[in-house]
Amino acid sequence: MAEREGDGRHLLADVPGSGAGGEGRGESLTTVLVAFGANVLIAIAKSVAALATGSASILAEAAHSWADAGNEVFLLIANRQAHKPADELHPLGHGREAYVWSLFAALGLFVAGAAVSITHGVQELITPEPAGHFVIGYVVLAVSFVLEGISFAQSTRQAKGEAATLDRDLIEHVLATSDPTLRAVFVEDAAALGGLVIAAAGLFAHQVTGSAIPDAVGSILVGLLLAWVALLLINRNRRFLVGQEADPKVRQAALQAILAAPEVARVTYLRLEIVGPRMISVIGDVDLTGDDTESHVAVRLRALEAKISASPAVAGAILSLSAPDEPTLSV
Template identity: 45%
Template sequence: MISNVAHIQWCAMEEKSGESLGTVLVAGAANLTIALAKLIAGLIGGSAAMLSEAAHSAADTVTELLLLVSVRRSDKPADRRHPFGHGKAGFFWAMMAAVATLVGGAGFSITHGLHEIGHGEELANLTPSYIVLAVSFVIEGISFAKAFSQLRGEAGRHGVSPLRLVRLTSDTALKAVLFEDAAALAGLLIAGGGLLGSQLTGSALWDGAASVAIGLLLLAVALTLIQSNMSLLIGQAAPQQLETGIRAVLAGQPEVENVVELLTMMIGPGAILVAAKIDFRDEASAAGVERACEEVDRRLRDTFPGVRQVFLDPTPTRRRL
């Protein structure tokens, strides 16, 4: 019997990219709008935290464009030069998006915040900044709600928690939007706290510290996404429980004596390659082995719709003398 958990995990991972594309577009439009508003408010008030938030939103806008490329490129069909498809292109461009967040958002925020702490600049009219922060929070909240709604819907359909799904999913676009929108909401609260602290104390230290905190937050998000995409690019295996389900399908074939070795690899968002060394029963004929391989291939694809490639190698189990 195939593990129900394994089947649920796989179904959660093999969602199509159309819904993720809509999520990316909503997030990109939101970031572009509020980046300009934050920049204007930051220049008017002279706030390092607001300028950091403007850089944050600008970096997120670039990120959404790269994620759009990621979704589009990963959907390209296989060709002669790329027989396994272009799925890993999605992982590459998603990693580039994380790098953009690291360099454009975290780098600017930290350095500008440290400059503000060291030199201190008198803040001017902060009313536009508070207005922009409030409006931005609403817009970012809508974008985050869109992404979380997609996540919760997928999790509900397959009976897993949203947190577990976001950890397991190979949908890098959805994961990036969720992480970045959550960081954006937290960053807005930090920026508002920094502005209020500086306004109440008359010291630019609070504003500069808020800018540094925003940069560190972006740094953590970027490094997390880079690590996740790097693992997928190198050749990350399917989740352990999913491999257990695949092994159960292989071992359940009557002609199979033993599964000598099973290897899996994510070759795109929701796409998996299966390679296995199988010890077939000695009484199985050559024609019987061929039919068994075809049946295993069919059952794997039916049970786990995201299985794209299946390679089976008849290999006898090494027996000790």
């Protein structure tokens, strides 16, 4: 692809996140694989503990972990499909597939995690069952907390690194990032750690009081937590699917970079739309320097598009000429 003359860099080299395409994808894949491995081990351990103890809270946590493990499969598909190369039918690539598969994962969390946990908790309130072998439950919950912590540490490390490049705090970046796999793993791991605390409290209250009610309430609370997480993820994926503008900081940096190009006199319109994880399309109106013939202007315009598209973060650029009376955008 075309490079900027003189320094060998693409035109948007200094735009936050413009060079993190391949690296970000590999980091996201590692994050999902770590989460998948941890959730499978945890789900098996919790299922055994649920059978041994008869605890409703631990059973809810087992359903939670199986749902998370299944979701990681969807996220792996999302990561793979989103990075298929562009083709004639998809000139901007397949990036939005990431949001489709991540939406499936969020729906799975809602059905297989939240609905199952709440339903079982209500059933336990209606027909309570005594629990036993509490030590097994505590050991499994403790081990699960460690494994979930490892997965959470990986997603946190990735999120912090990306947040620093965009001058965001951690939570702000997790909610705003265009990478749905990172957001899903981070939020699900955080919910898992909270769910383990709820399950341990429910199990302890069951042991102390001899009543199954606290345990059943714990199962319902875990389900409500998962429902909230699922709805959050569904809403975020919906927003990216219908088309969302890039971060204002990215837009400002891109505008500044285009205006700084020697062939550009004015930029009167600029839209950066997210079309996949860390991928944007660029649409703009520009006024080129000089007073060339129409054919030469067209060649220069295509060359400028090529410079912009050379960025790993740009799926495509379409530029038109500004009208003479249109004011330039301010940086």
